[in-house]
Amino acid sequence: MTEEQATETASPDIEDSIIEIINMHKWFGDFHVLNDINLKVGRKERIVICGPSGSGKSTLIRCINRLEQHQRGQIIVDGIELTNNIKNIEKIRAEVGMVFQHFNLFPHLTIVDNLALGPIWVRKTPRKEAEEIAMYYLEKVHIAEQAKKYPGQLSGGQQQRVAIARSLCMSPKVMLFDEPTSALDPEMIKEVLDVMIDLATEGMTMIVVTHEMGFAKSVAHRVLFMDFGQIVEGNTPTEFFDNPQHDRTKLFLSQILH
């Protein structure tokens, strides 16, 4: 399932960062789940995060839209610092799309209503226009013919594409993906990765937690390796895979690349 063609777009603007995480820590009770995270993500930059299970990858990206709360350090998204200010949090969430491992579509709404919900209620777009936006993005993920169905009637791959489209309807500035393909049957992984590659080609800023190394090689500008709540190393895909610096990284790569 490797995508060999490299996705060439204008290189990201590292100076103009959209996300800035500075000396950030988080604990679950006594458990130090994120330990001194420093990360700058430039506009249009695409980052893949990998690492063993339990290393804190999900927690890190969930901190970026405040589904989890950090306890020390700073997270600044698009110029706004994440604090307890609920208005700021809602503003940031509207600008940051999130795709979950288990899709989390709204089962009581049709596909098109799932998509139109955000624009209508958060962006205050008129319903008709919101439905047009919804249909536009459903076309984009090649699933427009399912618009009137309910999530439960779709396959896993289709549901995940709908979930991506749902986020896109908000015209987010950043997209976060938390293992978007790991709950899918193997034959459905490619259709979801293809949609993500299209997104990359269009210059979307993306942070993707995944173990799809083919995707990382062809799409990422940077690959980060996390372990025990720390970012152990980060490098361009070529350097990262061909020349890993740390023993932990080497061990991890040898395990997942067989």
Add this chain to the structure above:
Amino acid sequence: MEQTSADITASDDIRPPVASIGVIGWVRANLFDGWFNSLLTLATLYALWVVVPPIVRWVIIDAVWNTTGAECRDAAGACWSIIATNFRFILFGFYPYDQQWRPLVAMLLLFGLLYYSQDRKHWTKMLGYGWVAGLVAMGLLMRGGLLGLSSVETTKWGGLPLTLLLSVFGLTAAYPLGVILALGRQSRLPIIKWLCVVYIELIRGVPLISLLFMGSIIFPLFLPEGITINKILRAQVAIILFTAAYIAEVVRGGLQGMSRGQYEAAESLGLNYYLTMRLIILPQALKIVIPPTVSILISAFKDTSLVVIIALWDLLKTSQAVLSNPEWMGFSREAYIFIAILYFLGCFSMSNYSRRLERELDRDRP
């Protein structure tokens, strides 16, 4: 045709044996399936044979329908005359006799609105306004004092309109209050959370009768001199407060059944708490708990009859009053059967409607 266990094993190319399909198949599989079931079937048939004919004779064949109480005493069957003769008193209590068309119209209005509201396609803003207008009209009809309608004190209200008033208002006010309490109980703000917990547990810890007593006897003692609050209103509030606590616990169960992912998906779109609840969580959670909610609403409906103990003249009380009239003394079976039928119609339509609603919601989203 009902699938029986016998033809589940039948494959497509082989037809099941004739004896396992059709009426004979059904009878054999369901009624005479082994000696024990056969015995039960025969015993049941015998019991029905013994019980049903006398009941039919009492209820219909030997019954009298339109006589005086004295004639009733000679009849072998039921004395439905007690209902026929006292119909208007049982239904309307002490409401002035020549004005009883007013509660009648009010009830018809209510039934009409309820009937129209059954269909979810009709749930629009207009229907909401329709309900408001309807309720105002009903209140005006009952209370009078305007538009040339003579004024009727609430102390004269009674019978079926009172029962319906207590239950329709009680249930429609208790439901949203219960939902709010359930949400409050999950609140992250400790004060709100504890207020809701204390409220729910206190109310659930006392019987409705004691709340009604408190409302009608103890509560007025605390009011400043000269201020009185309508007795019906006090009973109404007690019923609402009581029912809401039970609704809250059922709804809480539904909320706990929701996965974390639904909240997170809604929040990560930028929806605030109120919209997340209204658009995503409650529609799903409330649907899960339709069956237990309806059980509570049904029992609350029946519990409105407890207001007899604080001397409100609801349907049950007006019937009892008829029974204390020497002419009709002793015909309590007939009177209570009649009341039971009215209550049954109310409860049965609620449970029927809830099943229909569930079915519709299921068809919409498989």
